[in-house]
Amino acid sequence: MNNNINDIVDRIVAVKGISSEKVISILQAIQAELNYLPEEALKRVCEITEITQAQISGISTFYSQFRHQPVGEHIVRVCVGTACHVKGAGQVYDAFRRELKLADGEETDSDKKFTLEEVACLGCCTLAPVVQIDDVTYGHVETGTVKDVLEDFLLKEGRESEEKVRTLSEKGLPQGEIRIGLGSCCIASGSSGVKEALEDTLSNSGINVDVKQVGCVGVCNQVPMMEIHKPGEDAVYYTKLKSEDVGDIIQRHFKSDGFMNRFKSRFYNYAENLTFSNIPLSSDHYSVNEADTPIAEFLKGQINIATEYRGEIRPSDFEEYKSKEGFSALEKCLKDLSPNQIIDEIEKSGLKGRGGAGFPSAIKWRMVNKVQSDKKYIICNGDEGDPGAFMDRMLLESYPFRIIEGIIIAAYAVGATEGRLYIRAEYPLAVERIREGIKICREKGILGQNILGSGFSFDMEIFEGAGAFVCGEETALIASIEGKRGIPQLRPPYPAEKGLWNQPTLINNTETFSLVPWILRNGSDKFCEIGTEKSKGTKVFALAGKINRGGLIEVPMGISIRQIVEEIGGGVAGGKKFKAVQIGGPSGGCIPASMADTCIDFDSLKEVGAMMGSGGLIVLDESDCMVDIAHYFLSFTQEESCGRCTFCRIGTRRMLEILNKIKTGKGKLEDLDLLEKLAINTKKGSICGLGQTAPNPVLSTLKYFRHEYEAHINGTCPSGKCESLIKYEIKDECTGCTKCAQRCPVDAIKAKPYELHEVDNELCIKCDICRQICPVDAVVIR
Numbered sequence: 001m002n003n004n005i006n007d008i009v010d011r012i013v014a015v016k017g018i019s020s021e022k023v024i025s026i027l028q029a030i031q032a033e034l035n036y037l038p039e040e041a042l043k044r045v046c047e048i049t050e051i052t053q054a055q056i057s058g059i060s061t062f063y064s065q066f067r068h069q070p071v072g073e074h075i076v077r078v079c080v081g082t083a084c085h086v087k088g089a090g091q092v093y094d095a096f097r098r099e100l101k102l103a104d105g106e107e108t109d110s111d112k113k114f115t116l117e118e119v120a121c122l123g124c125c126t127l128a129p130v131v132q133i134d135d136v137t138y139g140h141v142e143t144g145t146v147k148d149v150l151e152d153f154l155l156k157e158g159r160e161s162e163e164k165v166r167t168l169s170e171k172g173l174p175q176g177e178i179r180i181g182l183g184s185c186c187i188a189s190g191s192s193g194v195k196e197a198l199e200d201t202l203s204n205s206g207i208n209v210d211v212k213q214v215g216c217v218g219v220c221n222q223v224p225m226m227e228i229h230k231p232g233e234d235a236v237y238y239t240k241l242k243s244e245d246v247g248d249i250i251q252r253h254f255k256s257d258g259f260m261n262r263f264k265s266r267f268y269n270y271a272e273n274l275t276f277s278n279i280p281l282s283s284d285h286y287s288v289n290e291a292d293t294p295i296a297e298f299l300k301g302q303i304n305i306a307t308e309y310r311g312e313i314r315p316s317d318f319e320e321y322k323s324k325e326g327f328s329a330l331e332k333c334l335k336d337l338s339p340n341q342i343i344d345e346i347e348k349s350g351l352k353g354r355g356g357a358g359f360p361s362a363i364k365w366r367m368v369n370k371v372q373s374d375k376k377y378i379i380c381n382g383d384e385g386d387p388g389a390f391m392d393r394m395l396l397e398s399y400p401f402r403i404i405e406g407i408i409i410a411a412y413a414v415g416a417t418e419g420r421l422y423i424r425a426e427y428p429l430a431v432e433r434i435r436e437g438i439k440i441c442r443e444k445g446i447l448g449q450n451i452l453g454s455g456f457s458f459d460m461e462i463f464e465g466a467g468a469f470v471c472g473e474e475t476a477l478i479a480s481i482e483g484k485r486g487i488p489q490l491r492p493p494y495p496a497e498k499g500l501w502n503q504p505t506l507i508n509n510t511e512t513f514s515l516v517p518w519i520l521r522n523g524s525d526k527f528c529e530i531g532t533e534k535s536k537g538t539k540v541f542a543l544a545g546k547i548n549r550g551g552l553i554e555v556p557m558g559i560s561i562r563q564i565v566e567e568i569g570g571g572v573a574g575g576k577k578f579k580a581v582q583i584g585g586p587s588g589g590c591i592p593a594s595m596a597d598t599c600i601d602f603d604s605l606k607e608v609g610a611m612m613g614s615g616g617l618i619v620l621d622e623s624d625c626m627v628d629i630a631h632y633f634l635s636f637t638q639e640e641s642c643g644r645c646t647f648c649r650i651g652t653r654r655m656l657e658i659l660n661k662i663k664t665g666k667g668k669l670e671d672l673d674l675l676e677k678l679a680i681n682t683k684k685g686s687i688c689g690l691g692q693t694a695p696n697p698v699l700s701t702l703k704y705f706r707h708e709y710e711a712h713i714n715g716t717c718p719s720g721k722c723e724s725l726i727k728y729e730i731k732d733e734c735t736g737c738t739k740c741a742q743r744c745p746v747d748a749i750k751a752k753p754y755e756l757h758e759v760d761n762e763l764c765i766k767c768d769i770c771r772q773i774c775p776v777d778a779v780v781i782r
Contacts, residue, residue, distance in 0.1 A: 008033055009044040018049040021483035023059050024466050026051070027066060028425065035075075036067040055483070062485040062642075063466035064120075065425055071115035072108045074153070076100075076133050081121035082388030082582065082618045083128040083544035085632050088143065091768050092129050093118060095143040098745050098767075099150060114150070120469065120636070123390035123427060124185050125544035125616075126220035126551055135428070139189060144743060144769045175254050176230035177210045181217035181311060183397050184429050185390075185551075190243070191224040197246040198226075207254045215398025215433075217311040219298050220551035227311065228253050237295055298549045298568055303530060305538050306395060306514040307554045308402075315433050318440045321401040327446060329520035330405050333412055334454035339369055342413040342520065349524035350536030351516075355381060355472070355509030355614055356587075356689065358535065358602035364506060367496035368414040371504040378416040378460075379500065380407055381477060382423040382430070382510045385469035386585030387636060389616035391540045392510040394552045396423060396430035399514060400437030404460075406513030408451070409520060411458045414506050419460030422477055425467065435462055469586070469640035472614075473688045474499075474507045476642070487642045488688035509614070511540055531557030535601035545582075545618035548573045555600070562596035565619055576621040580704075584613030586633045586640075587693035589700030590626060609700040611693065625721035626705035627712050630698045631659040637694035648691030651682030655698060664724040667713045676702055720781035727761040727782050728770065734778040740770035 012029045016022045026049070030041050042056050060066040078084075078093040096116050100109040108115040114133075124130045127139025133153045141149055180186075180195050198211065217225055222239035226246075229235045230253065238249055290296060304310055314320055321327070333342055347362035368376060380403065384392035395403060407419055423431050438460060441447040449457045468486045471477045476486040478500050499505025515537060519527045527537050535557040541564070544550045548570035555564065561581055565571065572578045578593045583600075589610035591598060598608055605611055620629070638652040658675045661667040679695035679702075686692045702709065711718050717725040730740070730749075734756045741751035748763035749770060759770070759779075771779040 005034070005038060005041050006044050009041050010048065013045065013048055018051075019483075020050045020052070020055060021481070022049070023051045023055055023483040024063070024480065025464070027056070027060055028464060028466065031066060035071045036069060051483075058485050059466075059483070063468050065467035070108075070112075072112050074114050074134050076114050076116045076131065076150075077119045077122065078116070079120075079122040079124070079128070079130040079132070080118045080387070081125060081128075082585070082616065082632070083125035083550075084121075084130055085387070086545055086618065086620060086624055086629075087128045088768065089129040091143045091766075092131065092141050092146065094765075095146040095745075095767060095769075096131075099146050119426065120385065120467075121387040121389065121426070123384070123393040123424075125388055125390055125542055125618075126185055127189060128544065137184070137187070142769075142772050143767050144772045175207065175209050176228060177212055179212045179214050179227040179229070179311060181215065181223060181225055182213045183216035183394060184427075185220045186217065186223045186225070187429075189223045190241075193243045194224045194226065194241050194246060197243040198250070201247045201250050205250070205254075207250060209254060212314055214311050214313060215315040216307075216394040216552055218302075218307065218394075218552045218554075219295055219549070221298070221549045222294060222551075230254075237293075239295070294549055294570065297570060298551065298553075301559070301563060301568055302554050303538050303556050304554055305518045305527075305530075306402075306511055306540050307399070307552065308518060310398070313399075315398050315400055316436050316440070318401065318444060325521060326401055326517075327405055329517040330409055330446070331452060333409050333520060334452055334456060337520075339413045339415065342409065343369060345520060345524045346413075346516070349519045349527040350531075350534075351512070351519060351527070352535065352602065353508055354511035354515070354539065354612075357606075357611060361508060361512060364496055364508070365410065365414055367494070368416070368504050368506045371497055373504050375418075375501075375503045376414060376416040377500040377503055377505040378407060378411045378414065378419040379477065379481070379505060379507045380419070380421045380510055380513055381472065381474075381507055382421055382427075383465050383472050383477065384424055384427075384510075384614055385465075385472050385640075386587075386614050386616050388542065388544060388582075388618050389585055389614045390542045391552065391615045393424075393427045393430050394542075395510050395514050395540070396427065397433050400433045401441070402517055403434070403510060403513050404437050404441055404446070406516035407460060408446070408458055409516050410506060410508065410513065412456050414504075416506060417458055419458065420481055420500070421460060421462050422465055422471070422481065423462060425464040431462060431464060438462070468642075469636070470642050470688070470690050473690060476688070477507070478505065485642070487644050488690070490687060511615070532599070532601050534603055539600065539612065539615060541615045541617045543569055543617050543619070546573050546576065546621040546624070547571075547619040557601045558599050560597050560599055561591060564600070564617065565596065569619065572619060572621045574621070576623060578619070579622050579624060580620045580626070582618040582620060582629060582633075582697070583616070584611040584696070585616045586637045587611055587689065587696060588613045588616075589696045590620070590629060590704065591700070592704045595704075609696065609703060611696070623719055623721070625717055625719040626701040626708045627659065627663055627717070628719075628721045630701045631656070631663050633697040634659060634694065637690060641690065641694075645685070645687045645691060647682045647685030648687070648694065651678055651685070652691070652694055654678055655682070655695070659698070662709060662712045663722050665712060665715045665722075667709075669710070669713055671713070672702065672706070672709055723766045726766065728759045728764055728766070729780055729782050730757045730759060730770075731778045731780055732756060733776050734774075735776055737775060739773050739775065740779065743769050743773055745769070 016026050046053050080089045122130050129141050131138045131141045138149050224241040226238045343365045351361045352358040382392045471480045471486040473488045474495050475489040480486040495505045531537050538554050540554045543553050580590045580592050582590050634656050638656050641648045643649045655678050658671050679698045683695045720726050736754035738751040741749040746763050748760045
């Protein structure tokens with residue numbers, strides 16, 4: 001075994017290199033092959049590289065991605081991001097523990113088949129709660145369906161990965177075009193199965209159409225979705241598709257090629273319609289010009305700049321990107337504009353960084369441009385560690401060439417010769433699409449030496465993050481790329497002066513770079529026309545939570561919360577009352593429904609105690625507890641704190657202790673004043689943005705929902721969310737069907753056929769299965 005492990009390590013090191021900065025990528029590669037980091041493998045790394053044992057120990061214990069114990073054959077990852085949390089991810093995780101019979105402290109079942117993990121965010125927020133087993137993603141998982149999920153996975157074990165997409169090739173003049181979204185949310189919702197059914201239908205019928213595999217369609221609440229375009233006809237959308245619907249849909253719109261194929265198709269359709277004549281299609285369909293449809297309402301009011309050509313463009317099709325003015329901005333910059341002129345244009349546009357508090361981009365660019373150095377770097381921050389955010393993932397998956405073009409333009413403007421794209425390892429499809437885009441750009445002369453004959457040379461590579469929210473902070477991100485623990489550094493010096501490997505470095509996030517080509521192509525004046533006086537352009541948001549129409553949206557700065565929730569999002573799901581929005585992730589705040597007319601721009605959000613952040617926007621309804629929300633975010637930031645500064649390390653822990661007391665009904669009124677004081681001091685005294693903004697969810701909920709804190713102190717949770725303060729009851733509407741008793745994992749409900757059932761709250765573990773499966777909604781939370 002040792003020889004085998006040594007061979008694996010030797011092979012990995014031969015590819016990755018021996019320098020100390022390669023430590024993270026080497027450890028990632030070892031874990032990818034062995035599923036964990038064996039001690040003998042780590043010793044071998046130290047023997048044949050410049051990496052020390054101390055460095056390996058520090059890195060492998062700092063980043064959450066790394067494991068030091070053997071794991072099961074398959075990894076079950078339960079997403080506990082914000083959208084998943086408010087929809088019951090904690091209960092889903094507990095249900096998996098029960099189903100796998102895991103004792104306290106155990107993560108792997110006795111058969112070594114499954115290892116259970118919590119993950120901060122899988123970036124499929126519109127499908128919450130989400131569970132991923134290896135590379136297969138399950139959406140809308142409930143506690144009562146956990147067993148079904150495991151059985152489904154085992155039933156299909158050994159199948160080809162659903163993420164693998166085969167390319168269709170059609171001959172002759174196509175009868176039309178069919179577009180299928182194949183972003184992560186689409187795939188998780190079943191788009192791959194729909195695509196395979198489409199392939200089979202076209203192959204069997206001889207129908208000739210051009211099948212275009214596009215990226216994110218944005219309308220995540222309607223996927224799987226298929227768009228049919230025929231010459232001379234309005235486009236038609238089919239939404240919420242199932243594989244079995246595809247054949248009938250295609251035959252409705254296209255004719256089979258050849259008499260025998262037409263005969264077979266008609267015969268099969270006749271037989272199918274005869275057999276299933278009373279079963280309607282499960283999908284919905286709409287004309288592209290039809291008003292008042294879920295798609296039309298969702299898209300109305302949006303402006304596509306970062307998401308330009310959404311749902312139209314193949315992510316990795318270089319020629320198609322060029323046909324839609326792709327790389328024209330880069331050519332313009334290299335041939336007609338000086339670096340200073342480019343920065344002037346960015347300054348005139350009013351573009352601010354889209355990843356945090358909104359720092360003017362041109363100031364950063366000019367600082368790096370002015371520093372004299374033989375070597376400069378540029379970093380695209382695609383880490384997106386916020387639970388409840390998936391904008392970067394969607395942009396990286398769907399528009400790789402646009403982001404690459406924006407980075408090259410910025411590199412030319414500041415004089416950088418090397419770039420790094422820092423992407424979360426949890427986003428494999430994003431990594432794959434960007435890697436493919438970089439390869440194609442090198443082949444086409446867009447990257448490398450003497451780009452487009454301009455004399456400017458620049459190249460970039462991907463760095464996969466190892467799981468640390470704090471690495472969203474610039475200096476921590478730089479430390480991570482250098483093979484160190486992601487611990488923020490005091491500033492100055494700023495990265496613009498002394499960044500990656502002590503060289504001048506420009507860092508912007510993914511969305512910022514995606515806006516750059518449009519600005520340079522269309523002019524700063526056009527960008528300025530959109531938005532508000534101080535917040536120009538558009539902002540991409542991940543709209544999720546208790547909303548009817550969630551998805552990826554791009555809206556003009558200055559739009560109100562009400563417009564997003566009611567008009568684009570279609571209001572709160574399930575007929576419940578709109579309570580608040582949580583915006584900006586762990587660094588943001590909760591804004592009550594009474595302030596829904598607040599404009600979404602950098603200054604307005606700051607005034608009400610929130611911030612733009614990366615752009616997660618979670619809608620909350622009357623069933624959400626604001627004390628629980630504050631506790632959730634503070635638990636996250638406390639866990640993610642690097643521990644360097646006392647205010648963040650100790651302050652967040654003490655705040656969390658107080659919230660635990662309040663959440664369990666053991667708090668006192670004086671705790672609220674102490675909690676607020678701790679929050680303010682932590683905000684003032686922390687070194688980096690994580691600690692400075694960690695108190696925001698606490699301060700905003702204390703400000704707008706103080707009555708809920710007081711209710712908890714008095715022993716009640718008004719929303720019925722906090723387990724210590726609630727109990728389950730069964731109303732008189734109970735029909736005695738015994739379903740709840742059959743599914744209760746702890747026998748807290750005794751089966752009494754045709755009689756009113758009761759819950760033994762001494763035994764009840766608040767798993768919520770009884771409420772989910774009750775056919776007459778007789779189970780309630782008190």
